[in-house]
Amino acid sequence: MKTKDRIILGALTLFNQNGERNITTNHIAAHLEISPGNLYYHFGNKEEIINGIFDNYAQELKIRFKPMAEEDQSNMPSVQIMLSYLDSIFELMWNYRFFYANLPDILSRDEKLKQKYTQAQLALHDNLIAIMNNFRDSGLIALEDDELQALTKTLHLVASCWINYQTAQLSDKEITENIIYQGMLQMLNVVRPMATEQGREQILALEAHYRSRVAASC
Amino acid sequence: MKTKDRIILGALTLFNQNGERNITTNHIAAHLEISPGNLYYHFGNKEEIINGIFDNYAQELKIRFKPMAEEDQSNMPSVQIMLSYLDSIFELMWNYRFFYANLPDILSRDEKLKQKYTQAQLALHDNLIAIMNNFRDSGLIALEDDELQALTKTLHLVASCWINYQTAQLSDKEITENIIYQGMLQMLNVVRPMATEQGREQILALEAHYRSRVAASC
Amino acid sequence: MKTKDRIILGALTLFNQNGERNITTNHIAAHLEISPGNLYYHFGNKEEIINGIFDNYAQELKIRFKPMAEEDQSNMPSVQIMLSYLDSIFELMWNYRFFYANLPDILSRDEKLKQKYTQAQLALHDNLIAIMNNFRDSGLIALEDDELQALTKTLHLVASCWINYQTAQLSDKEITENIIYQGMLQMLNVVRPMATEQGREQILALEAHYRSRVAASC
Amino acid sequence: MKTKDRIILGALTLFNQNGERNITTNHIAAHLEISPGNLYYHFGNKEEIINGIFDNYAQELKIRFKPMAEEDQSNMPSVQIMLSYLDSIFELMWNYRFFYANLPDILSRDEKLKQKYTQAQLALHDNLIAIMNNFRDSGLIALEDDELQALTKTLHLVASCWINYQTAQLSDKEITENIIYQGMLQMLNVVRPMATEQGREQILALEAHYRSRVAASC
């Protein structure tokens, strides 16, 4: 792996573990066993490293939250589709959790990054709307257009904030993958009131699935 | 006003404006036109100032989210009660927004504060549940016990994270009181699917109220 | 007791326990439960407090190391006289140990104090010579004038430095009154080679006395 | 010379001249014309610099106070051997005088250093005993085992404390190499009563040597 990529991955690891504020560029270099000078050869400053991490994140976001092509959908039960989206959401949230933990700070320092972030969020929003439309078209949920907009926004917010929200409530030891399954259950709770009869069955199946995973990891 | 209180208020103002990370103890002292020594006469370190701010916040939280006594309730239409709670939520969120913007960072640095925070959240949670129970008893919403728990959690999360969530989406200029009215509308959206017919009417009334305020402030 | 004296005694206690460097004027005031302003009403600065302590010390030094009048001497066996001097030396050293622990520092900061110190030492030196002369005249020790000068100087040095010397060698717990008895034994060791037969007997008696005390305190 | 070593030497110089307490890390950096950041690149804190100085001192102590191998001894008159030890003692004391001037303070702040110091003193003590045994075996001094122990301790104490003791007695101008020759004379005074006839002659020769040096430097 190239040094530039190693820096991005090493920084991400340390940021997630210790918070961006507590990790200096020297920490990153030491962690990778390279010199600070070398780090600054690849990145002009700390901000650029964060930008590099964000670019990876945006790339993953783009790939994962593309509404499926029709032919693919028909090959897959709706519940599977929802499952894969939920998994994606929380996997990303977990892998880049340092970012959400300091979002206002990080974005306020870097106008360029803020613009990239906003753009990514707009694209994501469109994709989420399309995805929810698919679910409605499949008869899993039933609601008006403006209700669908609102639901999507709530879901996006729950997904974006879940780890932060839980981190604050729990002790350090409890912050594990477990809170991710609980986040998924919470999202299903948000959707359930809008579900059709058919949708409700599938949601209950998913709930059972995640509940067993929570139990298993205890 | 006593210097100690001036420090707490001045620090809160600066933290909200610029982020806690970007405000040094010297900034606070200069802002209040006192010497750094004087600041440290009243607070042993920066952490203690943050603790002082938090104590104010917890105090307000306690007072505002107490379920109303029955006699008070009967004198007030339910919609007014809900209005006052919504106002409280977002006023607090706005007044102490620096805190939520850096929650993981701030709590991870100070175990004592983390415990105070957790305790305050537990008390808040109990009060929120009691308040929602009142709404159910008043026939505004209809749902099972476990659904009520889930709804309360979603509402708490939306309230806690709204400003963060929006801050990230919007440009600096747009972060004004306006986003608060949008947050209230978003919370009403979360509640609406659970509303009874009677409840729905009242929610629509509130929505109209906030929508007019948003329009007015543009 | 007057506040001024309480300050001197309180400062002495804290200095001995923690070292002068680690005790601020605020510590002293807090220890005595008075205000810093009050402390500075009685003493213009920290240096003056140290001067006050020194004056007490010099006063005690003067009283204790006066050669006895002839009539008093004849009423007291020589061994008793030596015992009382040895006790005095180490009691002073112990009570003002902070002072000797930082002698160069303290004196270099305050020319006035340095002069007082030098003067006190000169007076002490004369008294010690006189005392040793008495012992020689009593037939306890036998030596030439220049040897007597050298012996006195060695004894003075051992007494002055003993606590410092031992403090450095031992762990904190071991620094107790015990090291004082050991210091007395060391001084007797210095004198013994010069003792007459009669003197040697008395020295052995004193050694036995201190050795039993060391044993007792273990 | 490497920067790390320059820092150690520069700090030692300044500490000896002004006392460790009065020399800040900024003073050291300014003295060497390097930035404070550079100083902290090489040493994590002021304590580590003091540790570095001590390590140099301990190293010299170890080398200089090794009892001579028999073959070396036979090639050298005893008086020369004693002369070289005395020179070593006072050269070290002089070169590291700041350390002894603040021993209790410095050691109480740094447990690790205290342990290193104690260990060095134990090794030194063993070497001193061996050296004194050699002198006894060479017929320079005559005494019992326990007397030899006591004598060694007195000599160690005189050597350790001499500069402190004299510093306090004299004005700043008088604190020069001169007091070192006086210290050597004082140590000879301590040994003389135990000397054999042969030893006494050699001691007198040494005394004459140092006395002429004292005279010369006035």
Next chain:
DNA sequence: CATGAATGAGACTTCATTCAT
């Protein structure tokens, strides 16, 4: 590409001392 010593602004904090009451 890579090293690692070096920079310097500035963060947090301490503490002897002052002064209005």
Next chain:
DNA sequence: GATGAATGAAGTCTCATTCAT
């Protein structure tokens, strides 16, 4: 005599960043 809030210079240390090799 006494209070206690206030001062401000200065000390220790950090860290993003640079640059000669």
